[in-house]
Amino acid sequence: MKDQAAKLRQLVGGKNFVGDLQETGSVNVDKKDNLPYIIAITSGKGGVGKTNFTVNLAIALSRMGKRVLIIDADLGLANVEVILGCSSRYTMMDLLNSDISLAQIILEGPAGIKYISGGSGIEQMSDLSVTTRELLIQKLYACETVADIILVDTGAGVGRNVLDFLLSSDEIILLTTPEPTALTDAYAVIKACRAKTDFLNIKFVINKIYDESEGIDVGMKLIETTRRFLQVNVSYLGMIYDDRNMTNAIKKQVPLLLSYPDTIAAKCINSIAKAVLQGDSMRVKRGWRGFLQRLIFSR
Numbered sequence: 001m002k003d004q005a006a007k008l009r010q011l012v013g014g015k016n017f018v019g020d021l022q023e024t025g026s027v028n029v030d031k032k033d034n035l036p037y038i039i040a041i042t043s044g045k046g047g048v049g050k051t052n053f054t055v056n057l058a059i060a061l062s063r064m065g066k067r068v069l070i071i072d073a074d075l076g077l078a079n080v081e082v083i084l085g086c087s088s089r090y091t092m093m094d095l096l097n098s099d100i101s102l103a104q105i106i107l108e109g110p111a112g113i114k115y116i117s118g119g120s121g122i123e124q125m126s127d128l129s130v131t132t133r134e135l136l137i138q139k140l141y142a143c144e145t146v147a148d149i150i151l152v153d154t155g156a157g158v159g160r161n162v163l164d165f166l167l168s169s170d171e172i173i174l175l176t177t178p179e180p181t182a183l184t185d186a187y188a189v190i191k192a193c194r195a196k197t198d199f200l201n202i203k204f205v206i207n208k209i210y211d212e213s214e215g216i217d218v219g220m221k222l223i224e225t226t227r228r229f230l231q232v233n234v235s236y237l238g239m240i241y242d243d244r245n246m247t248n249a250i251k252k253q254v255p256l257l258l259s260y261p262d263t264i265a266a267k268c269i270n271s272i273a274k275a276v277l278q279g280d281s282m283r284v285k286r287g288w289r290g291f292l293q294r295l296i297f298s299r
C-alpha cells in the first residue's frame with residue numbers, strides 16, 4: 001500500500017491526496033488579458049456527482065477571490081438550480097429574443113456565484129441562421145466581463161452535445177467514482193476526446209471514496225491505462241469522500257459548502273479548488289469567445 005501511494009504521488013507530481021487540506025498559500029493563475037478560463041465538468045457514467053461538485057467548487061473558488069459563472073449545459077435538466085435552491089426565469093436561448101439582455105438571464109447564486117441555464121435549444125442550434133447565431137454569440141461575449149472562471153456542468157457520456165462542450169473548453173475536469181463501471185466510462189470519455197484532438201488538458205477527480213487506498217488504486221489505474229493505450233497524460237486533481245452530508249445538503253437545497261462547511265467532503269472540495277488555481281497549466285487557450293465560436297458555429 002505504501003509503495004502504491006509513493007508511486008501515485010510520483011505520477012501526480014508529489015501532490016497529497018485528500019489529505020492536502022491545509023492552507024497552501026497564494027494562488028497562481030496565469031491568465032491572458034484577464035479572459036475567463038473555461039472548465040468543463042464531465043463524467044463517463046451519470047450520477048457520479050458532477051452537478052454537486054460544480055456548485056460547491058464554484059463556491060470554493062468564489063471564496064478564494066475568483067468571480068465564477070456556472071453554465072448548466074446538462075441540457076434539459078436544470079439540476080444546478082435544485083442544488084442552489086433558486087430558479088431562473090430565462091435560459092441562454094432566450095437571448096434570441098431581442099428584448100432579453102444578458103443581465104436578465106444571469107442568476108445571482110449564493111457566495112457571489114453567477115449562473116446561466118443553458119436551455120435545451122442548444123441542440124437545435126444547427127437549425128438557426130448564421131445571423132441569428134451571431135446575435136446570440138454577440139450577447140454572450142459579455143460574460144467575459146463578469147467572470148474569471150466559467151464552469152460548464154455537462155451531461156454524462158460521449159454524445160455529440162457533451163463532446164462539443166469538452167472540446168471547446170480550456171480544461172476538462174473528469175469525475176469518476178471508484179466503481180469499475182464509472183472508471184471504464186471515464187476512460188471512454190478520454191478516448192473519445194483523444195480521437196478528436198491531440199491537445200487535451202484533462203484532470204480527474206475521484207468522488208465517493210470510502211478510503212484513501214481505494215482512491216489511490218483507481219487513480220493509478222486511470223493514469224497508467226490512458227498513458228499506455230491512448231498516449232494521454234491525465235492529471236490527478238483530488239479525491240472526495242463519500243459523505244452523507246452531501247445528500248443532506250441537497251435535501252436542504254443549500255450547497256454543502258454553505259450548509260456543512262466543516263465536513264470531510266467540503267474540505268476535500270476546498271482542497272481541489274486550491275489545486276485548480278495552482279494548476280500550472282491554467283492558461284486560457286480558447287477562452288470564452290473560442291468556446292462560443294466552436295459551440296455555436298461547429299454545428
Ligand SMILES: Nc1ncnc2c1ncn2[C@@H]1O[C@H](COP(=O)(O)OP(=O)(O)OP(=O)(O)O)[C@@H](O)[C@H]1O
Pocket residue numbers: 043045046047048049050051052053074079155156207208240241242243244246247250265
Ligand atoms: N461525495 C459524495 N458523497 C455522497 N453522496 C454524493 C457525493 N457526491 C455526490 N453524491 C450524491 O450522488 C448523487 C448524484 O449527484 P449529482 O446529481 O451531482 O451527479 P451528476 O453526475 O451531476 O448526475 P447526472 O449525470 O444525472 O447529471 C446525489 O444524490 C448526491 O447526493
Ligand SMILES: [Mg+2]
Pocket residue numbers: 050051052074079
Ligand atoms: Mg448533473
